[in-house]
Amino acid sequence: MGDRLFVVVPCLDEAMGIGPTLDALASQSDRDFALIFVDNGSRDETRAALAAFIDQHSDLDIEVIDEPEKGTGAASDTGFRRAAARGATENANVATISAVTRVRARVIIGPP
Numbered sequence: 001m002g003d004r005l006f007v008v009v010p011c012l013d014e015a016m017g018i019g020p021t022l023d024a025l026a027s028q029s030d031r032d033f034a035l036i037f038v039d040n041g042s043r044d045e046t047r048a049a050l051a052a053f054i055d056q057h058s059d060l061d062i063e064v065i066d067e068p069e070k071g072t073g074a075a076s077d078t079g080f081r082r083a084a085a086r087g088a089t090e091n092a093n094v095a096t097i098s099a100v101t102r103v104r105a106r107v108i109i110g111p112p
Helices: 019-026 046-056 072-085 103-107
Strands: 005-011 033-039 061-066 093-096
Touching: 005 072, 019 046, 033 046, 033 072, 046 061, 061 072, 072 093
Parallel strands: 005 033, 005 093, 033 061
Antiparallel strands: none
16 A cells, blocks of 8 residues: 555635536546545635535545635645545655646656
């Protein structure tokens, strides 16, 4: 499990733009990764979009956690700590992508 990829996605009010990122992540052919969405206090429908994504993709390892301290840095740090708690080691691949990453999200997960 130490070599598994963990993808951390900080989110704050991303309901209008997160769809393409979710689609890109769901379209990956290599499914040996975990998604950790860190909600930074969204006041829009971000959580509903994530809940719908989780319902549609039960084959993916997806977790949504909260980080009340505002800022991408705090959210990323929380996501990295969660990945470590789930077994990521210093040899693991842990990546942070923006919730509105589009094309790059399609290629972030692939063969080394």
